[in-house]
Amino acid sequence: MKKKFPFHIIVFLFPACFIYSIFMIYPLLDTMRVSLYTQNLLGENMDDSSGVRAFIGLRNYYDLFFNDTWSWHFWNALKNNIYFFLLHISIQTPIGLLIAAFLSNRELKLKSAYRTLIFLPAMMSIVIVGYIFNLILSPLWGIPQTLLGVVGLEDLVQPWLGLKGSALITVSLISIWQFVGIPMLLFYAALVSIPEEILDAAKVDGSSGLNTFWKIKFPLILPTIGLMCILTYVGNFNAFDLIYAIKNIYAGPEFSTDLMGTFFYRTFFGYQHQLGNPTMGATVASTTFGIILIGVLIYLFAFQNRITRYQY
Amino acid sequence: MKNLSSNLNSIIMHLVLISYTVICLFPVYLLVNNSFKSRRAIFKQPLSLPNEETFSLAGYLKMFSRIDFGVFFYNSAFVTIITLFFVLLFGAMAAWALSEYKFKGNTMLGLYLAFGIMIPIKLGTVSILQLMNSLNLVNSLTGLIVIYIAQSLPLAIWILSEFMKQLSNELKEAARCDGVNEYQLFFYIVLPLLRPPMATVGVFTMVPVWNDLWWPLILAPSSGKQTVILGMQQYIGQYVTNWNAIFASLSLALIPVIIFYLIFSRQLIRSITSGAVK
Numbered sequence: 058m059k060k061k062f063p064f065h066i067i068v069f070l071f072p073a074c075f076i077y078s079i080f081m082i083y084p085l086l087d088t089m090r091v092s093l094y095t096q097n098l099l100g101e102n103m104d105d106s107s108g109v110r111a112f113i114g115l116r117n118y119y120d121l122f123f124n125d126t127w128s129w130h131f132w133n134a135l136k137n138n139i140y141f142f143l144l145h146i147s148i149q150t151p152i153g154l155l156i157a158a159f160l161s162n163r164e165l166k167l168k169s170a171y172r173t174l175i176f177l178p179a180m181m182s183i184v185i186v187g188y189i190f191n192l193i194l195s196p197l198w199g200i201p202q203t204l205l206g207v208v209g210l211e212d213l214v215q216p217w218l219g220l221k222g223s224a225l226i227t228v229s230l231i232s233i234w235q236f237v238g239i240p241m242l243l244f245y246a247a248l249v250s251i252p253e254e255i256l257d258a259a260k261v262d263g264s265s266g267l268n269t270f271w272k273i274k275f276p277l278i279l280p281t282i283g284l285m286c287i288l289t290y291v292g293n294f295n296a297f298d299l300i301y302a303i304k305n306i307y308a309g310p311e312f313s314t315d316l317m318g319t320f321f322y323r324t325f326f327g328y329q330h331q332l333g334n335p336t337m338g339a340t341v342a343s344t345t346f347g348i349i350l351i352g353v354l355i356y357l358f359a360f361q362n363r364i365t366r367y368q369y
Numbered sequence: 370m371k372n373l374s375s376n377l378n379s380i381i382m383h384l385v386l387i388s389y390t391v392i393c394l395f396p397v398y399l400l401v402n403n404s405f406k407s408r409r410a411i412f413k414q415p416l417s418l419p420n421e422e423t424f425s426l427a428g429y430l431k432m433f434s435r436i437d438f439g440v441f442f443y444n445s446a447f448v449t450i451i452t453l454f455f456v457l458l459f460g461a462m463a464a465w466a467l468s469e470y471k472f473k474g475n476t477m478l479g480l481y482l483a484f485g486i487m488i489p490i491k492l493g494t495v496s497i498l499q500l501m502n503s504l505n506l507v508n509s510l511t512g513l514i515v516i517y518i519a520q521s522l523p524l525a526i527w528i529l530s531e532f533m534k535q536l537s538n539e540l541k542e543a544a545r546c547d548g549v550n551e552y553q554l555f556f557y558i559v560l561p562l563l564r565p566p567m568a569t570v571g572v573f574t575m576v577p578v579w580n581d582l583w584w585p586l587i588l589a590p591s592s593g594k595q596t597v598i599l600g601m602q603q604y605i606g607q608y609v610t611n612w613n614a615i616f617a618s619l620s621l622a623l624i625p626v627i628i629f630y631l632i633f634s635r636q637l638i639r640s641i642t643s644g645a646v647k
Contacts, residue, residue: 063470077485080515083493162379176634177397180627181623182598184580184602185601203415249642291489297582298582301582338494342495
């Protein structure tokens with residue numbers, strides 16, 4: 058006879074599984090399904106005039122990647138998003154690592170004060186951060202002029218957020234400013250968990266501080282660096298609030314700060330003369346889903362295998 | 370000689386750390402500081418602290434006369450607290466089941482629930498909006514709450530089950546020998562032991578929910594249902610030119626989070642660094 062599944066396990070699991078499945082997993086899957094249909098707005102591929110969506114297979118994806126109406130915006134947003142991510146990785150990680158390395162020094166005083174204050178911006182709403190920097194960098198207020206004026210460099214000041222060439226970099230730097238605390242804390246946690254014996258052994262062998270860091274500590278915290286990369290990757294391809302606060306959905310100038318998030322919003326809800334298009338929005342969302350999934354899978358296969366090797 | 374170089378080292382470290390801390394705090398200082406100044410002073414002396422001449426609450430007064438910030442605060446607090454309650458309850462229940470009982474499909478279910486840690490719920494917006502429409506939850510705080518619960522559960526379950534695996538077996542077995550049933554065991558014995566990880570889950574749940582713009586923007590944009598972040602964003606959108614009021618509303622939206630963070634930062638940072646979150 059088959060043993061009955063214990064009822065109390067079901068009771069414990071049901072509420073969480075129910076809400077999670079209905080409001081998270083189902084919408085994600087349903088979004089992919091919707092992306093295979095056409096919206097009855099542009100008059101193409103309609104079943105009839107009753108507003109019924111028609112199944113069109115992967116046509117939306119073809120349009121998104123290759124049809125001029127969508128593809129320019131898509132590739133532009135994707136390119137910007139990749140750039141946004143690369144800037145984060147190449148600036149945020151070294152700064153976070155440097156601060157964490159300093160903080161992990163046993164003799165350093167005021168550690169917890171530094172940690173608390175440097176992590177503070179990560180707790181703030183991205184929208185508020187966006188507005189603050191919008192004001193600070195506004196030519197009307199002139200904070201950069203005042204600050205750079207102290208060292209006689211006020212001529213360097215430009216409306217960085219308003220120029221096509223510098224807007225995306227500026228926005229990235231704002232985001233990096235806000236989130237440096239996260240790699241700092243994770244790296245710090247990894248560094249202080251390295252067993253003392255290993256470091257003492259290195260010291261006895263006459264290894265200098267810098268040498269110990271690069272030859273011993275750095276390889277040991279590589280898994281954490283990998284984790285940080287994937288967290289940043291997911292966060293970056295999910296970004297929306299910052300651009301929305303600073304540039305609204307137009308992601309100006311000339312879409313130079315457009316990311317997948319803002320592109321998705323414009324596609325779904327429409328803007329200016331373009332009507333909202335839910336099925337195309339679903340296509341953009343599903344594509345983003347694929348991009349994130351690829352990143353996560355690469356991380357799981359490339360990094361998770363190595364973590365076991367470094368476990369102590 | 371050795372002392373000298375280690376002193377020099379520590380001076381350099383402090384200099385770097387202090388400069389970076391200043392970079393972190395400077396924008397916050399500018400914002401809060403200028404929210405207490407007159408319009409003239411904001412532009413004339415943006416960096417200096419307010420004095421008798423430049424001190425002014427004009428921004429706050431202006432803002433309170435236009436919008437009811439109290440309602441926004443109420444909405445945000447309500448959504449955040451109800452979400453937290455259910456995330457902790459349902460999350461702990463599921464984590465308990467996953468870490469305590471051996472049953473078929475346990476690992477698969479764990480992976481299924483962990484999937485949501487990495488995949489942002491935002492990507493399901495198209496369908497969620499449709500779903501909310503058919504459930505008549507658009508423009509309600511309930512709609513926001515269920516989404517936030519769904520979004521926060523995966524990480525909560527994961528953190529809590531990591532912790533539950535460390536609970537002592539003797540305690541549980543002793544309770545079972547005394548004839549305590551599984552429900553009593555969980556609610557009266559295990560749940561009270563979960564205080565440390567619950568604080569961590571609390572911060573990881575509350576901060577993103579309080580700070581969120583996307584879902585209020587999409588699900589509850591109309592008057593009376595805005596959260597603090599959305600209300601502030603709409604307000605600033607309308608009064609782009611009134612700098613006093615902008616500074617005041619940004620400060621007001623920011624200060625609760627800062628206070629909350631400073632109260633819980635020790636707990637939060639300790640739990641991250643002790644490996645509760647990896």
